[in-house]
Amino acid sequence: MVGTTQFVKKIRDIMRNDPGINGDAQRIEQLSWILFLKVYDDREKVWEIEQDDYESIIPEGMHWHEWAQDRKDGKALTSDELLDFINNQLLPTLKEITVTPDTPISKAIVKDAFIDTNNYMKNGVLLRQVINVVNDVDFTDPKDRHLFGDIYESILKELQSAGSSGEFYTPRALTDFIAETLKPKLGQRIADLACGTGGFLVSSLNILKKQVNTVEDRKKYNNAVFGIEKKGQPYILAVTNLLLHDVDNPDIIHGNSLEKNITEYTEKDKFDLIMMNPPFGGSELPIIKKNFPSDLQSSETADLFLALIMYRLKDDGKVGVILPDGFLFGNDGAKLNIKKKMLSDFNLHTIIRLPSSIFSPYASIATNILFFDKTGPTKQTWFYRLDMPEGYKHFSKTRPMKLEHFDPVRKWWNDRHEIKDDNDNYKSKAYTPEELAKNNYNFDLCGFSTETEEILPPFELMNKYQKERKELNAKIDKQLAAIKKLLEEDD
CATH class of the missing domain: 3.40.50.150 (Vaccinia Virus protein VP39)
Known part of the structure; x- marks a missing residue:
């Protein structure tokens, strides 16, 4: 199991090379449904042990362990074959799962999770690499799950800088x-x-x-x-x-x-x-x-x-x-x-x-x-x-x-x-x-000073400082010109 930083970096580096991923928001959205399927598959292993009559709501052939595993025998789906399976079989099938009022929450969430899901990746080889990195995590192993908690928190934090997400x-x-x-x-x-x-x-x-x-x-x-x-x-x-x-x-x-x-x-x-x-x-x-x-x-x-x-x-x-x-x-x-x-x-x-x-x-x-x-x-x-x-x-x-x-x-x-x-x-x-x-129900009490420092993104901050420096230089040049003129007049 890789560490938190390694996992996130590996995924980011792979997806950056894919022409279909445009920015952090799409990368996180892509990783979200992949992680869900892996986590759900590992949870189903536990439910099958705990419940003698457990039946999965995911149709045969669509379970993570049935198509995502790479046993290094040359039979794992990859390239255009993998893209075709995900785009034309997996995602459409999961979106059309039948759910009734009697369907347990643990099963109904699968359909809800995939209603708005898209596969943004266009390179099947890179997609296989991402799946393999996720596959290295065993969510039934306490050590992997604990470490993955940190990985997951790291992924969530990246939402802060992923636009409106x-x-x-x-x-x-x-x-x-x-x-x-x-x-x-x-x-x-x-x-x-x-x-x-x-x-x-x-x-x-x-x-x-x-x-x-x-x-x-x-x-x-x-x-x-x-x-x-x-x-x-x-x-x-x-x-x-x-x-x-x-x-x-x-x-x-x-x-x-x-x-x-x-x-x-x-x-x-x-x-x-x-x-x-x-x-x-x-x-x-x-x-x-x-x-x-x-x-x-x-x-x-x-x-x-x-x-x-x-x-x-x-x-x-x-x-x-x-x-x-x-x-x-x-x-x-x-x-x-x-x-x-x-x-x-x-x-x-x-x-x-x-x-x-x-x-x-x-x-x-x-x-x-x-x-x-x-x-x-x-x-x-x-x-x-x-x-x-x-x-x-x-x-x-x-x-x-x-x-x-x-x-x-x-x-x-x-x-x-x-x-x-x-x-x-x-x-x-x-x-x-x-x-x-x-006080007219104004709850703005015990507040901060109105003079607060403006927090700007790095490039905006650079532009602000460059503008201020330009204005300051203009003022200095003006003052120097005035002093020079006075000196010339004295001469």
Whole structure:
């Protein structure tokens, strides 16, 4: 088994030579369905041992071990023969698998995973090389699976720099901190209603796994998490992620959480814990907005998800949600009504202001974590500003945020008190609902200085500096010319 860096580098180097792969996003999408089939095939080996009557939903001849294995006997599919099989037999067959309401989740996910899947590679020899690299991983071997967890995390991180795909990846430090704070327990139902690649679900599972001691605990673990994801690529990554974490029935729906009228949700549709990072800045069709009460209809996707959370949270349930600064200081009708509802119907107890570069290089938007629960109306809301750790100007792909950077919050969490910074501005302070109402429900409190450093991609940064240097040189030349003229006049 190769190491994390070697695996990712090998795949990247092979795919870069293929004329059909255009950029990181396509490379990751191509690798996603290949990994899914390999992981699923290895999980089926386990299910066949555990279940005497197990029958695969994948048709004969389409299983990974039937066509992808290279026994070095010259019989393995490669070149045009491999391309023809994948393009004209494998993918069409998997997309047309028959699924009924009685089909177990563990089988239905195969069809869902391949509905939007494409084979971008055009060189069959290179495709065979990629398959062979993946084939070296044995997901039934604990050592390989542990190491592959690191490989998988590395692949997910690359989504941050793969264009718009970055929206589907929330840094592990954030998902781990929120899960750690909400303290999931076996027997609870945990949801992410825009789950992307499944980061929050996996952070929860890592906590729950330590609580598994009996067969009954194992069943609770297997049914603990639920996700919905709209886009095909992150959906398949999320399903694979859960399979890798021993969830036999990954309860993840390939669809849009906002498509159902939220007033129709019943108690069985609600959750004990909801943690998520909803899409920012997006907008939905007018027909989607009609699924919400008129006073909560918003043009901002994140607002709609926040309203959805309120309708899908059980009594005594808890929430940790990441929202942009725009929600905090926004005062349009829907945002205002959502804030009022949150304070009157829920306990909005904590808002953590986060540094703006956490999602760099994908985005430098300023974000916050809102923690609230359904235990009664809000009595006070604590705000806490998490400053950049010492020695950091900003986070980046090479120096990302780590869980340990939340240590100041952890220390403060159980010993809440007001804090002022060196400029005598509040870094932490509690406000009552009445005080927030007097402030016109502007939650932009205990924030950062308005003078923030702009984080730009390297080439934009170079262009910016070159422009500034050109302007500075022009000013210097002008001043020198003026001085020279004065000297000449003196002569």
